[in-house]
Amino acid sequence: MPTWSQMNLQEANSPLMEQLIFFHDHTLMILIMITTMVSYIMLSTIMNLLINRTLLESQKIELIWTIMPAITLIFIAMPSLRILYLMDEMNEPLLTIKSMGHQWYWSYEYSDFKNIEFDSYMKPTNELKMNEFRLLDVDNRIVLPLKTPIRMLISSTDVIHSWTIPSLGVKIDATPGRLNQGAIYMNRPTIMYGQCSEICGANHSFMPIVMESTSMNMFIDWIKNY
Secondary structure (H helix, E strand, C coil), rough: CCCCCCCCCCCCCCCHHHHHHHHHHHHHHHHHHHHHHHHHHHHHHHCCCCCHHHHCCCHHHHHHHHHHHHHHHHHHHHHHHHHHHHHHHCCCCCCEEHHHHHHHCCEEEEEECEEEEECCCCHHHHHHCCCCCCCCCCCCCCEEECCCEEEEEEEECCCCEEEEEHHEEEEEEEEEECCCCEEEEECCCCCEEECCCCCCCHHHHCCCCEEECHHHHHCCCCCCCC
16 A cells, blocks of 8 residues: 555566566666756756757758657557557456446455455545544455456446556456456555546545455355355
């Protein structure tokens, strides 16, 4: 979950989010190099009292500042396209969870091997327990097994929502009349927090998502005891 004064992305809990963080750092380094180089050229040009007309109208300069941005864009576009294809990849999921967006809560359905359905509302401040987070905790958490390929099916009953968990690198639009899907794979047991990322009305800020990743044995026990 995000913490106070956090400047970077949340810690990754999936291979996809790890790739997104690597791409963020890769692009950031390119931006720093471009900013430094352009700033140096601008300052050296401003501070230079003698204007070199040959330099300003040289075909070599035109060639250089056309080719270099093109090469830079290739170095940014290739990893980006790779991650986009990875996000759409669905590798034989062992479990499918369906989530429906409502104004303003989420409902979930486990229908692969047992018909489990429940709604997930944000906990009011006066009902919070110790170590629970205001505006982030819910009354019914999603419980899923770790190190298991999982497919999320997302839709909506009223307006457009967006099912988002930043630490998994997942953001799936919930559109009325349309069924979208996304892949989840969790690396370690933890509790992850997310929120609706689409402005869906007056209580848009009050429909959080809480997912708990556990071992397969604990997940099976949870299913049996539900």
